[in-house]
Amino acid sequence: MDAFKEGWFTELSPMWEGQAFSMEVTSVLYQGQSKFQDVAVLDTKTYGKALALDGAIQCTEKDEFSYQEMMSFLPLTCHPNPKSVLIIGGGDGGVAREVSKFPTVEKIVQCEIDETVVEVSKKYLPFMAKGFESPKLTLNIGDGFKFMGEHEDEFDVIITDSSDPIGPAESLFGEKYYRLCDKALRPGGIICSQGENMWYHAPIIRSMMDFCKGIFPVVSYAYTCIPTYPGGQIGFLLCSKNEETKFEQPLRTFGEAELENFNLRYYTGEIHKSAFILPRFAVKALTGPVQ
Known part of the structure; x- marks a missing residue:
């Protein structure tokens, strides 16, 4: 307080x-x-x-959709046929809300460590928590790291909607967690995780990208603009088990009528492509020679 x-x-x-x-x-x-x-x-x-x-x-309430939509639609549109999705974290229900919109998704499994966040969101943040009402969703309360280790070859897409790497979400930013994700994914599976801010956290992001390149053949970083996050920006770390994945080129795009039907206020095919175009300092910090 x-x-x-x-x-x-x-x-x-x-x-x-x-x-x-x-x-x-x-x-x-x-x-x-x-x-x-x-x-x-x-x-x-x-x-x-x-x-x-x-x-x-x-x-x-004013800007959450930019984060929720991008975290969900960036990976989903890059998978040829995502049917089974795992969400780690996301206790406000926003990512579940967006994932449930995707036409091919049949099953959503979510694991959130803090039941209080879920219950408080249902009461005070129904515009996001309505994601918990999806008939596609099964919600589990528990530790995401432990949950991941109990599942193998099960999910097409894994989305890690975590808080920052301090406190209860710290374990979700380490190499062991991403190796568990790799095992939990089906062939060709994709991961999208909260990827911090390229202005403030380049060393953290670089470390994560480097160890992920030792696990997955394709690793990339995208970002979205959101005024209430530090620096007005938040990133997404994306990894694919399919060496032919080109994250900057979505396999599925939606026309204006579909975007309107899905109530998408930020995500479009053009925004998707532009999200992977990083400023020069970020390209050097995240992918250039280690200084």
Whole structure:
């Protein structure tokens, strides 16, 4: 609660030192401590309802769709026929909401460690939590790392919608986790994970890309714009077991009528392609010679 001062919520973190992001709060809808973290839901003046975990903004009503849509449709459109999808994390329900829209997806399995996040999201963030209502979805409450180790050759796409690599999500950023993902994927399977910010976290991203290249034949990085995340940007780490995958060229595109029917407000085929075009500094930091 130290983040609340004089009607404002301020996000402070060692992961983005020397800076902060603040939102004017009209009311605190929920604040409590789960088994794993501090959970807060705020009603804000500019961004609508917002979810914060351990003082870090996870999503806001105004801009969440850019993250949820891109995290879901980037991998799904690059797989030739995704039927079975695993979501690790995603306790607000937003990724499940988007994945359930995809025409070929028949089964969605989700594992979220913090039941409190799920229940709070259902009560206060129904615009995202409606993803839990999908008949395609089976929700499991438990540790995603452990869950992954219990499944082999089962999923076409695995999406890791985690918080930052501190606290309960730390294990989801290591090489052991990605090796478990590899085993849990079917031949030709694809992974998409929350990939941090290229402005602040290039060493973390580079390390992850490097060890992933030792596991998967195709590894890439994309990003989306979202004003309430640090730097206004968040990235996605994508890996494929299919050496012919070209992430920047989706296998399936949607016309305007389909985009409207899916209620997609950010993702398009053009946005997909552009998401993989990185500024020169990022290309050098993530794929160039190690400095």
